[in-house]
Every structure is written in structure tokens, then in C-alpha cells.
Amino acid sequence: MKAAPTADAPANGWRTFLWLWGSQALSVLGGGLSGFALNIYLTQTRFPLDTQRAELAAALSLTALGWTFAALLGAPLAGALADRWDRRRMMLTCDLLGALVLAGGVALVTLTTPPVWALVAFTATLGLIGTFHGSAFDTSYAVLVPRAQLPRANGMMQTIWSLSGLLSPALAALLIGLPALARSGGGPAWLAGIGDGVPLAFALDGATFLLAALVISRLRIPTPPRRDLPGGETGPRPSLGQDMRFGWRFIFARPPLLHLLLTFAAVNLLTSGVGVLHPLLVRFALLPDAAARGLSQGAALATLWTAFSAGGLAGGLLVSTWGGLKRRRVLGVLVPMVLAGAAHAASGVLGALVPVCIAVACFGLMTPVMNAHSQAIWQSQVPPDMQGRVFSVRRLIAQFTAPVSTALAGLLAARTAPGSLLLWSGLILVLVAGVQLLNPVIRRVDSPLTPAPVLGAEVGD
The missing domain is CATH 1.20.1250.20 (MFS general substrate transporter like domains)
Structure with missing residues (x-):
């Protein structure tokens, strides 16, 4: 290659x-x-x-x-x-x-x-x-x-x-x-x-x-x-605090990137609780079917997680071989997101180990496809010399919902069947991604965005 x-x-x-x-x-x-x-x-x-x-x-x-x-x-x-x-x-x-x-x-x-x-x-x-x-x-x-x-x-x-x-x-x-x-x-x-x-x-x-x-x-x-310094590399440099704020200013000044980022924050909120929900799903919904196949509870859970990893590996190999979309990459994010939501919802209602493993593998397959296209969009839209500051804020905004999702999954699973939580979170994900497919702001995310600011106004603050 x-x-x-x-x-x-x-x-x-x-x-x-x-x-x-x-x-x-x-x-x-x-x-x-x-x-x-x-x-x-x-x-x-x-x-x-x-x-x-x-x-x-x-x-x-x-x-x-x-x-x-x-x-x-x-x-x-x-x-x-x-x-x-x-x-x-x-x-x-x-x-x-x-x-x-x-x-x-x-x-x-x-x-x-x-x-x-x-x-x-x-x-x-x-x-x-x-x-x-x-x-x-x-x-x-x-x-x-x-x-x-x-x-x-x-x-x-x-x-x-x-x-x-x-x-x-x-x-x-x-x-x-x-x-x-x-x-x-x-x-x-x-x-x-x-x-x-x-x-x-x-x-x-x-x-x-x-x-x-x-x-x-x-x-x-x-x-x-x-390139964002007045006078170039020899000009005055911003303080570390100004550099830490730069990523926030960059993202919030560009609505297409912000919409894409908030979409991923929603994805993490709706799906990161699987670490809590999958063990409960195996214990309270899939164990009779797993036992009939000669599998213990631990072996059934390992099978489920292996299916997810195998799907993710297949998805990564697919994008690596195919190379992904060269234009309208946002479709490479949102369409797999819809399919991932449908698979997530199906995993909560199929009721038997093999079909659930297939659904989880399909979710895993879609994950690297949408992540790879999203990363390519950000790498194309953010100048290389600014990516450290911008990507760190991007990571913080997108992933802060993951621990919230885990905590909510634990609280809700004490009162609701884990399959129902997977079903409804998957359906909400389908709705969120489907609405974003019709969102004219996020569909412009592949187009040239607002030029990056120069830090001249803040130097010396």
C-alpha cells in the first residue's frame, strides 16, 4: 500500500x-x-x-x-x-x-x-x-x-x-x-x-x-x-492560556463543525452505556439461550464483545482498503450512524445470542467507517498548525458525555430492562442522525469554512 x-x-x-x-x-x-x-x-x-x-x-x-x-x-x-x-x-x-x-x-x-x-x-x-x-x-x-x-x-x-x-x-x-x-x-x-x-x-x-x-x-x-501569529513565527506568541482557549473559539465560530461535534456527543451519550447494559442483557435476557448452547454467562458476554471487536476490525479494514468518500464525506458519517443506531436498537429486542451478536457486530462495523470520515473532515478543515488546540477541545466536547452515559445506564438499568434501554437509545440515535442528514448546516461541513483567526488581538492580554 x-x-x-x-x-x-x-x-x-x-x-x-x-x-x-x-x-x-x-x-x-x-x-x-x-x-x-x-x-x-x-x-x-x-x-x-x-x-x-x-x-x-x-x-x-x-x-x-x-x-x-x-x-x-x-x-x-x-x-x-x-x-x-x-x-x-x-x-x-x-x-x-x-x-x-x-x-x-x-x-x-x-x-x-x-x-x-x-x-x-x-x-x-x-x-x-x-x-x-x-x-x-x-x-x-x-x-x-x-x-x-x-x-x-x-x-x-x-x-x-x-x-x-x-x-x-x-x-x-x-x-x-x-x-x-x-x-x-x-x-x-x-x-x-x-x-x-x-x-x-x-x-x-x-x-x-x-x-x-x-x-x-x-x-x-x-x-x-x-500561521496564526501576527508577524509569523518571529512575532509575539500568545500565552498558554490563550492557546488553550483558541480551540473553543475556532469551533464555536464554525457552525458546521460544531453541529458535527455535538452529533458525536449525542452518539456517545446514547451508546457508551453498553459496558453496563451488555452484561445485564446477557444475564437477564440472553442467558437461557446461551446455556442451551453450552455457554456460561462469562463466555456469552465474551462472545458478544468479540463480535463487536470483529465488526470494528472489519469496518476498519473496509475503510483502509476502500479509502472512503473523497467528496461529501459527511454522508460517510451520518449514513453509517443511522445504520449503527438501527443495529443498536435491534440488539435490545432480538432475544437470542446469535442474532444479538450479529447486530452488535453491525454496530461495530459502522463505528470505524463514521469515525474515519469524521476524522478526515476535521483534518481537512483545520490547518495542521492548529490541530492540537482544536482537536483537544473537540475530544473534550465529544467524549464528556461518555461517563455521563455510563452513569445513566447504571441508574436506569435498575428500573428498566436493559433491552428496552438499548432499543430506545438506538431509535433516538436513528432519529438524531436522520435529522442531521436534513440539516443544511452540517451538510456544508465539507465546504471551505471561515478562515482561521490570527491571535493578534489577544497577544499580551
Whole structure:
């Protein structure tokens, strides 16, 4: 797969992107390993007793929310710095810090019984490092890849997350079981002496950070000069606070981008609760059918989530091969969104494991298609030297509804059948996306937008 060099990308930009993509794929897989291993550690080692159910639920929630809130709240600062600093060095620093934090995680679970607050601090630190790395990474490959190839590159990025969802649970389970296998089969003494394989998963994740750092250290990744400064690069520079506010001004001054962003915020509000609803759906609606097929509750849930990841992988491969729409890309966002909403609604009423898995896989298939087209729109409409500041605010607005969705799903599921919640949230999503298909503002999102502002009026405030 090779893209011809054009005026909007360096001659070796596609090759550089492939190296970046490969190293990022390994890092995402490592992150999936360590995240799954942490949940296993909390469930089987830290809070193994039935009487510790409340403590376990609190620990699982707090560690997840620690990562989420650190990533979201750190996004504006990370984006501002991505436009002020050398992006290659920023990624390199984050990779090295990530490896260091994971080394600390290995020591934490090996040498002591860590309190929950220490594990929350551990996940929050990783979330903060991740958002700084993501701000630099997401804005880097847009200057490497020719504009016509952006949907293909974005499709390749989407496959990373789906592939991690498919592989990381099985690999983590294998690593966690290695010490017990070594004890029973006469394996190495150092391995047999470890209580479980959770430190191995953390160490492997740290190794992927180091490998990514090695790859980045060998690449040349341009940082575009800022064009929003009075007098150019030699003129006065805005303060960090002004840069952090810039993304808000940019987005709210462009109604088509704002409408697209709020649509994704609605999508996250309506669908992010599946992490709560799917286990309940399996337990209260699908378990008799799963038992008839010889599957336990855990195996049925694993099958459901594997179907979603498999659909996402297929969708990412589809966009990577096809390359996506070159014109009217907003249709590549909204039409898959309608189909995803219909699949989401169907998953709540089909009532048997296989049909529900098919519906969930269809939802997964549509997700990378709409995400890749959306990313291509933003990369085309936001100048490369402003993408750090704008994309960080974009991430904050689009994703702040995800934890709200999870909390609402837990509250509503206590009073309403999970299938009904999936049905109605899916139907509302179909309605939202259908209305946006008729919205003349969002349909202009592919057209040239208002020129980006120069910061001259604010410099020195």
C-alpha cells in the first residue's frame, strides 16, 4: 500500500506514517493487555471474596474514571502544547514516561498490596500521558499523509482499537496464567515465584512504549510553522492560556463543525452505556439461550464483545482498503450512524445470542467507517498548525458525555430492562442522525469554512 507524494505531504510521508501506525498498534495492544490485567488483579487478587463486592465495584469504577477524567481534563493543555512544542519530541517523551510509570506499576503489584488510591493515581497518570501522546500523534500523521489518503489512514487507525479488543483479553489471560503453569509444569523458578502474571502484562505494555519510542526516535516528523501569529513565527506568541482557549473559539465560530461535534456527543451519550447494559442483557435476557448452547454467562458476554471487536476490525479494514468518500464525506458519517443506531436498537429486542451478536457486530462495523470520515473532515478543515488546540477541545466536547452515559445506564438499568434501554437509545440515535442528514448546516461541513483567526488581538492580554 503506497500513496503517491503530493504537494500537501512529504515524499516519504506515507512510509513514515506506516512506521508510526505499526508502533502505535503495538502500544495500543499493550495498553489493552495492562488494562485487562488490572481488572483481573482487582477481581481475583485484591478483592477476591464475595463479601468484598462493594469494594470491588468501587475500585473498578474509580480506576476507570481516573483514567477517563485525567485524559479529558488534560486535553486542552495537551492540545495547546502540541501546537507549541516539537510533536516528535512530545511523543518520544510520553512513550518514555509511559514505560517508567508501568515499571512503577510492576513494582506496585509485586512488592506490596497497593491501596485503591494508588491504583487510581496509576491509571490517572497513564490517562494523562495518553492524552498528551494522542494530541501529538493525531496531529502528526495529518502532515504526513496526502489529503486524499486521510480516510484510508484513519481507517487503519480504527483497526488498531478493534484488533486490541480481539487480541488483548486472550493474551492477557495467557500471561496471567503463566506463573501457575510454571509451578505445575516445572517452569523457570523466577516465573513460578510470581503470584500471577499481572506484572508480566504491565512489563509487556512498558516494553511496547519503549519500542514505540525507539521507532519515533528514528523518524522525521515535521511540526508545521504556526500561521496564526501576527508577524509569523518571529512575532509575539500568545500565552498558554490563550492557546488553550483558541480551540473553543475556532469551533464555536464554525457552525458546521460544531453541529458535527455535538452529533458525536449525542452518539456517545446514547451508546457508551453498553459496558453496563451488555452484561445485564446477557444475564437477564440472553442467558437461557446461551446455556442451551453450552455457554456460561462469562463466555456469552465474551462472545458478544468479540463480535463487536470483529465488526470494528472489519469496518476498519473496509475503510483502509476502500479509502472512503473523497467528496461529501459527511454522508460517510451520518449514513453509517443511522445504520449503527438501527443495529443498536435491534440488539435490545432480538432475544437470542446469535442474532444479538450479529447486530452488535453491525454496530461495530459502522463505528470505524463514521469515525474515519469524521476524522478526515476535521483534518481537512483545520490547518495542521492548529490541530492540537482544536482537536483537544473537540475530544473534550465529544467524549464528556461518555461517563455521563455510563452513569445513566447504571441508574436506569435498575428500573428498566436493559433491552428496552438499548432499543430506545438506538431509535433516538436513528432519529438524531436522520435529522442531521436534513440539516443544511452540517451538510456544508465539507465546504471551505471561515478562515482561521490570527491571535493578534489577544497577544499580551
